[in-house]
Amino acid sequence: xxxxxxxxxxxxxxxxxxxxxxxxxxxxxxxxxxxxxxxxxxxxxxxxxxxxxxxxxxxxxxxxxxxxxxxxxxxxxxxxxxxxxxxxxxxxxxxxxxxxxxxxxxxxxxxxxxxxxxxxxxxxxxxxxxxxxxxxxxxxxxxxxxxxxxxxxxxxxxxxxxxxxxxxxxxxxxxxxxxxxxxxxxxxxxxxxxxxxxxxxxxxxxxxxxxxxxxxxxxxxxxxxxxxxxxxxxxxxxxxxxxxxxxxxxxxxxxxxxxxxxxxxxxxxxxxxxxxxxxxxxxxxxxxxxxxxxxxxxxxxxxxxxxxxxxxxxxxxxxxxxxxxxxxxxxxxxxxxxxxxxxxxxxxxxxxxxxxxxxxxxxxxxxxxxxxxxxxxxxxxxxxxxxx
Amino acid sequence: xxxxxxxxxxxxxxxxxxxxxxxxxxxxxxxxxxxxxxxxxxxxxxxxxxxxxxxxxxxxxxxxxxxxxxxxxxxxxxxxxxxxxxxxxxxxxxxxxxxxxxxxxxxxxxxxxxxxxxxxxxxxxxxxxxxxxxxxxxxxxxxxxxxxxxxxxxxxxxxxxxxxxxxxxxxxxxxxxxxxxxxxxxxxxxxxxxxxxxxxxxxxxxxxxxxxxxxxxxxxxxxxxxxxxxxxxxxxxxxxxxxxxxxxxxxxxxxxxxxxxxxxxxxxxxxxxxxxxxxxxxxxxxxxxxxxxxxxxxxxxxxxxxxxxxxxxxxxxxxxxxxxxxxxxxxxxxxxxxxxxxxxxxxxxxxxxxxxxxxxxxxxxxxxxxxxxxxxxxxxxxxxxxxxxxxxxxxxxxxxxxxxxxxxxxxxxxxxxxxxxxxxxxxxxxxxxxxxxxxxxxxxxxxxxxxxxxxxxxxxxxxxxxxxxxxxxxxxxxxxxxxxxxxxxxxxxxxxxxxxxxxxxxxxxxxxxxxxxxxxxxxxxxxxxxxxxxxxxxxxxxxxxxxxxxxxxxxxxxxxxxxxxxxxxxxxxxxxxxxxxxxxxxxxxxxxx
Numbered sequence: 001x002x003x004x005x006x007x008x009x010x011x012x013x014x015x016x017x018x019x020x021x022x023x024x025x026x027x028x029x030x031x032x033x034x035x036x037x038x039x040x041x042x043x044x045x046x047x048x049x050x051x052x053x054x055x056x057x058x059x060x061x062x063x064x065x066x067x068x069x070x071x072x073x074x075x076x077x078x079x080x081x082x083x084x085x086x087x088x089x090x091x092x093x094x095x096x097x098x099x100x101x102x103x104x105x106x107x108x109x110x111x112x113x114x115x116x117x118x119x120x121x122x123x124x125x126x127x128x129x130x131x132x133x134x135x136x137x138x139x140x141x142x143x144x145x146x147x148x149x150x151x152x153x154x155x156x157x158x159x160x161x162x163x164x165x166x167x168x169x170x171x172x173x174x175x176x177x178x179x180x181x182x183x184x185x186x187x188x189x190x191x192x193x194x195x196x197x198x199x200x201x202x203x204x205x206x207x208x209x210x211x212x213x214x215x216x217x218x219x220x221x222x223x224x225x226x227x228x229x230x231x232x233x234x235x236x237x238x239x240x241x242x243x244x245x246x247x248x249x250x251x252x253x254x255x256x257x258x259x260x261x262x263x264x265x266x267x268x269x270x271x272x273x274x275x276x277x278x279x280x281x282x283x284x285x286x287x288x289x290x291x292x293x294x295x296x297x298x299x300x301x302x303x304x305x306x307x308x309x310x311x312x313x314x315x316x317x318x319x320x321x322x323x324x325x326x327x328x329x330x331x332x333x334x335x336x337x338x339x340x341x342x343x344x345x346x347x348x349x350x351x352x353x354x355x356x357x358x359x360x361x362x363x364x365x366x367x368x369x370x371x372x373x374x375x376x377x378x379x380x381x382x383x384x385x386x387x388x
Numbered sequence: 389x390x391x392x393x394x395x396x397x398x399x400x401x402x403x404x405x406x407x408x409x410x411x412x413x414x415x416x417x418x419x420x421x422x423x424x425x426x427x428x429x430x431x432x433x434x435x436x437x438x439x440x441x442x443x444x445x446x447x448x449x450x451x452x453x454x455x456x457x458x459x460x461x462x463x464x465x466x467x468x469x470x471x472x473x474x475x476x477x478x479x480x481x482x483x484x485x486x487x488x489x490x491x492x493x494x495x496x497x498x499x500x501x502x503x504x505x506x507x508x509x510x511x512x513x514x515x516x517x518x519x520x521x522x523x524x525x526x527x528x529x530x531x532x533x534x535x536x537x538x539x540x541x542x543x544x545x546x547x548x549x550x551x552x553x554x555x556x557x558x559x560x561x562x563x564x565x566x567x568x569x570x571x572x573x574x575x576x577x578x579x580x581x582x583x584x585x586x587x588x589x590x591x592x593x594x595x596x597x598x599x600x601x602x603x604x605x606x607x608x609x610x611x612x613x614x615x616x617x618x619x620x621x622x623x624x625x626x627x628x629x630x631x632x633x634x635x636x637x638x639x640x641x642x643x644x645x646x647x648x649x650x651x652x653x654x655x656x657x658x659x660x661x662x663x664x665x666x667x668x669x670x671x672x673x674x675x676x677x678x679x680x681x682x683x684x685x686x687x688x689x690x691x692x693x694x695x696x697x698x699x700x701x702x703x704x705x706x707x708x709x710x711x712x713x714x715x716x717x718x719x720x721x722x723x724x725x726x727x728x729x730x731x732x733x734x735x736x737x738x739x740x741x742x743x744x745x746x747x748x749x750x751x752x753x754x755x756x757x758x759x760x761x762x763x764x765x766x767x768x769x770x771x772x773x774x775x776x777x778x779x780x781x782x783x784x785x786x787x788x789x790x791x792x793x794x795x796x797x798x799x800x801x802x803x804x805x806x807x808x809x810x811x812x813x814x815x816x817x818x819x820x821x822x823x824x825x826x827x828x829x830x831x832x833x834x835x836x837x838x839x840x841x842x843x844x845x846x847x848x849x850x851x852x853x854x855x856x857x858x859x860x861x862x863x864x865x866x867x868x869x870x871x872x873x874x875x876x877x878x879x880x881x882x883x884x885x886x887x888x889x890x891x892x893x894x895x896x897x898x899x900x901x902x903x904x905x906x907x908x909x910x911x912x913x914x915x916x917x918x919x920x921x922x923x924x925x926x927x928x929x930x931x932x933x934x935x936x937x938x939x940x941x942x943x944x945x946x947x948x949x950x951x952x953x954x955x956x957x958x959x960x961x962x963x964x965x966x967x968x969x970x971x972x973x974x975x976x977x978x979x980x981x
Contacts, residue, residue: 150425150426150429151422152418152421152422152425190440193436193440194433194436194437194440195429195433196429196432196433196436245458248455248458248459249458249459249461249462251459252459252460253459280455280459284459285455285456285459288452288455288459289452289455289456292448292451292452292455293448295448296444296445296448299441299444299448300441300444300445303437303438303440303441303444304437304441306437307433307434307437307438310426310430312426312429312430312433315430315433315437319437319440323440323444326444326447326448330444330447330448330451333451333455334451337451337454337455337458338454338458339450339451339454
């Protein structure tokens with residue numbers, strides 16, 4: 001019986017690494033990631049020269065940096081995608097502890113670059129934002145705890161992971177970096193949801209959110225005004241959001257043409273938070289649709305592959321990584337189209353930023369590693385059901 | 389095939405009986421249980437993953453759809469956000485009865501600043517202060533360099549100023565198009581037109597709202613887009629109005645009066661052809677109303693409508709016409725005029741002693757207070773009040789001015805017999821010149837009530853009858869006689885057959901009683917007396933005529949000459965030909981070829 005099953009999957013320990021990697025990796029997702037990175041470079045060509053001009057640098061200074069960091073990030077991604085899940089878990093947990101130490105040391109050694117929040121370590125050639133690296137590690141750790149709690153006699157992993165996440169959220173909120181804090185909480189919530197959160201609890205939490213929102217809306221004038229302003233169809237065109245909205249309108253279907261865009265000269269964050277506005281203005285709706293489609297394919301395909309996954313750790317870690325990647329993209333684009341209130345968040349793998357690129361490479365490498373096809377014993381399933 | 393036993397413990401018990409180690413079986417059981425649990429978790433996770441994937445797909449679709457929606461809408465220029473409903477510009481014009489413009493709109497610009505777009509705010513502030521001397525450079529500088537994002541600099545600028553500001557070349561100084569209300573005739577008909585100001589203001593347009601006069605009364609009409617800019621046509625005649633103002637201003641100066649008013653009314657249609665109140669103002673730059681200004685000195689105050697005064701002997705006409713109408717007297721009935729007439733502690737005197745008796749006509753012509761008091765006494769309080777009320781003298785006029793309601797007549801709450809007597813000769817009831825003009829029109833036009841209006845009418849009014857045609861005819865001839873050989877002989881304008889009645893009322897002292905040397909002199913006239921077309925009321929406030937040996941204040945010396953001059957100038961403009969006696973021309977035969 002057992003031999004019969006194993007003969008169906010002639011995977012052996014001695015199998016060469018690269019051919020096996022190529023055979024088992026999700027090539028669709030990987031292609032999408034590579035295309036996304038290419039689009040990111042293309043948009044960087046459009047969006048970053050104004051910033052370079054402001055800082056008195058060579059026009060394509062930031063594009064070259066992005067390409068260098070991107071190459072690094074892609075290498076990291078490819079290497080990590082070759083690792084087996086066990087090593088992913090090990091490195092992830094180790095990475096988490098390194099990152100948390102780095103964050104804890106931020107108040108003593110970090111710099112704020114005059115932006116008010118101490119988030120960076122300044123190195124000679126650039127800077128590192130440790131909270132970017134924290135996320136993949138934290139997701140792996142959470143998935144590990146959650147999957148352990150599904151074992152008979154396992155530790156109460158849900159509680160432990162929640163305590164850790166709460167601590168990390170607090171750390172991030174203290175920086176303050178509410179965007180990342182919300183992202184971390186959301187990732188944990190998704191993992192918990194897939195790990196089998198009770199339906200009652202989900203409904204209760206949903207109801208609580210609605211209730212709090214309603215109470216806040218009817219009682220706090222400040223809150224109500226913010227929501228009304230956000231919901232109102234008119235946007236003050238002199239704000240960042242107004243410029244972004246106008247850029248999208250100017251672009252129309254096929255854009256105003258390469259290099260013709262104006263919004264990048266008005267928006268200080270054109271190369272990071274509002275890169276989609278630049279894309280919409282210069283390359284039009286078509287380009288934005290392609291970007292959205294790429295993100296959707298990566299997320300949904302990964303989730304689909306994970307439905308087949310039998311190993312609880314792989315499943316949960318993969319879900320966490322895919323969801324945090326997808327939600328970050330959604331928030332970034334959602335802000336630009338005014339579906340969400342303004343919140344600084346980069347578009348993963350497209351926006352400029354060394355730390356975010358490499359951290360994204362790590363996270364996507366992990367995701368690729370976890371979504372590789374492995375023997376899952378589907379035949380046993382069929383046989384068992386058939387035998388009954 | 390491995391069969392799963394229904395009762396796991398049974399196997400263990402059996403194994404024990406057989407002396408085997410049950411641990412293997414227990415491990416097996418545990419493994420089975422674990423696998424089952426994982427299968428359950430996996431199936432649950434599978435459905436939840438699909439749910440999650442659908443949610444993500446929905447989210448991405450939503451964002452893409454929203455993006456497409458925004459991309460297909462039109463771009464807007466970055467401007468300061470205008471909140472609320474759009475402001476409707478285009479206020480309708482106001483025309484006179486001949487279509488000449490009294491009020492119109494002028495395209496202009498407001499000047500505002502967006503300091504965060506400024507390149508050199510300091511220089512901009514300095515240059516602006518040079519262009520607009522009334523602006524404070526220091527204040528502008530603090531405004532421009534502070535945190536404000538939007539500053540109104542000027543509500544309205546001229547084309548020259550627009551160019552000068554353009555020349556500063558400051559991108560943070562912006563112009564908002566709007567309309568300004570323009571009164572091309574300046575102060576002519578100032579109180580009638582009132583004035584306008586800006587209501588809600590945006591950078592794209594500003595709301596012009598009326599603050600007084602017809603501008604306020606017809607504000608909703610003038611601003612209603614449904615009218616498509618149809619102008620408002622008033623009954624005023626611009627030329628007549630201008631002439632009346634000119635003559636009245638001259639008369640006011642000659643007679644040393646502190647204020648004056650005049651109303652010219654069409655006796656058939658009730659149209660106000662001219663309405664003047666002096667001093668006046670320019671509605672283009674309507675002065676700010678200070679609350680402590682007394683109405684006497686306030687140019688915004690429309691004396692012709694808002695100013696209620698005791699109008700003196702002009703009221704005798706009402707007592708006499710009512711007595712005639714009631715059949716109590718006829719034109720030749722002799723009235724006892726021995727004075728003074730003592731009633732309780734009151735004594736009624738005449739200006740001159742007119743002897744023992746006067747006919748009713750002479751009572752009017754010579755203006756005998758005693759005679760009128762006796763006639764009023766015959767009428768009685770109730771009938772008198774009813775009659776005055778039917779003439780509209782006891783309610784505010786319904787003229788289409790927002791100030792009309794404040795022109796509320798004053799009359800005694802207790803209409804006693806002594807009140808009846810004094811009201812008979814015009815003391816005790818205070819009315820506006822417009823009230824008087826409308827009442828005179830009702831008396832002389834054949835006896836039907838006239839309601840004054842400022843809107844052009846197409847046909848004569850058919851008001852309720854106040855007095856009979858016959859009484860009206862008697863009153864006309866009586867009043868004509870006043871001008872021919874009575875108190876108003878200065879008012880006889882050759883060829884226009886003027887009739888009328890003077891009134892000189894002592895001004896009430898706010899401290900109580902009346903002034904000895906301050907009067908309101910009024911002349912209520914109509915022309916031509918044979919078939920009246922217009923009523924003209926001229927009223928002077930505190931006039932003194934000083935050409936003689938002693939100062940003369942009576943209306944016959946002050947208001948009447950002014951009114952006569954006005955008729956002399958206005959009647960030809962109104963298209964009336966002077967009717968010259970042509971007795972000598974009888975022998976001439978007019979021929980034409």
